[in-house]
Amino acid sequence: EAGVAQSPRYKIIEKRQSVAFWCNPISGHATLYWYQQILGQGPKLLIQFQNNGVVDDSQLPKDRFSAERLKGVDSTLKIQPAKLEDSAVYLCASSLTGTGINEQFFGPGTRLTVL
Amino acid sequence: GQSLEQPSEVTAVEGAIVQINCTYQTSGFYGLSWYQQHDGGAPTFLSYNALDGLEETGRFSSFLSRSDSYGYLLLQELQMKDSASYFCAVRDDYKLSFGAGTTVTVRA
Numbered sequence: 001e002a003g004v005a006q007s008p009r010y011k012i013i014e015k016r017q018s019v020a021f022w023c024n025p026i027s028g029h030a031t032l033y034w035y036q037q038i039l040g041q042g043p044k045l046l047i048q049f050q051n052n053g054v055v056d057d058s059q060l061p062k063d064r065f066s067a068e069r070l071k072g073v074d075s076t077l078k079i080q081p082a083k084l085e086d087s088a089v090y091l092c093a094s095s096l097t098g099t100g101i102n103e104q105f106f107g108p109g110t111r112l113t114v115l
Numbered sequence: 116g117q118s119l120e121q122p123s124e125v126t127a128v129e130g131a132i133v134q135i136n137c138t139y140q141t142s143g144f145y146g147l148s149w150y151q152q153h154d155g156g157a158p159t160f161l162s163y164n165a166l167d168g169l170e171e172t173g174r175f176s177s178f179l180s181r182s183d184s185y186g187y188l189l190l191q192e193l194q195m196k197d198s199a200s201y202f203c204a205v206r207d208d209y210k211l212s213f214g215a216g217t218t219v220t221v222r223a
Contacts, residue, residue, distance in 0.1 A: 004157075033210075042202050042213030043158065056210055091157065101146075101165075102206060106157035 002026065004107035006092050012113045018080040021110045025073070025094030031055075033104065034067055034077050035091040043091055049075065082114045117141040117205050119214035126220045133190045135217045137203035140184060147179050147186045148204045148211060158202065161188070193221050 005024040035043035051072040069075040093104040146165035150158040164179035176189040204211040
């Protein structure tokens, strides 16, 4: 079974530039998550989708971050414009459902550096 | 909201036993999960406790006491490959909130 795919793996941009990340979840997984992990901290949920609907985006900085999950499969996360404090690893995860044990499968992440 | 506390670092020798404690405060609680993350890698699921008691999976065990808002992860027969960060995460109705993580370093 293929895992969660993310691209790019690394990205370096200057502040005020835009960047987009892509995620392809495990086939059949209805729930998709985007997390931000700053060095030395635990993952922080940015947005959670159930199929193509948003379940939670309470911690998404909506003035600069946006995300979509078209057709309930792939998802993109965009930052526009980027700030220095956005430097982090952006993790995408998926799970069969958002309930029960809710074992989440994580992708390798995109390491973003904002200069 | 949720808050979780776990120790920042633990060091132990190969073959030893390590216990990582996690205390939490949450407005809604469904269960406690544990994830392992090697340096530069993705978090991977280890265990989930919804009810009080001990769950054992090979060398790793996880415990939950809902009345004490407390859980722990027990790593037995430590191996070098167990050097990693370990995160507890509370599940409310539908999402996980992660702690800051405990870095476990295994020495030969």
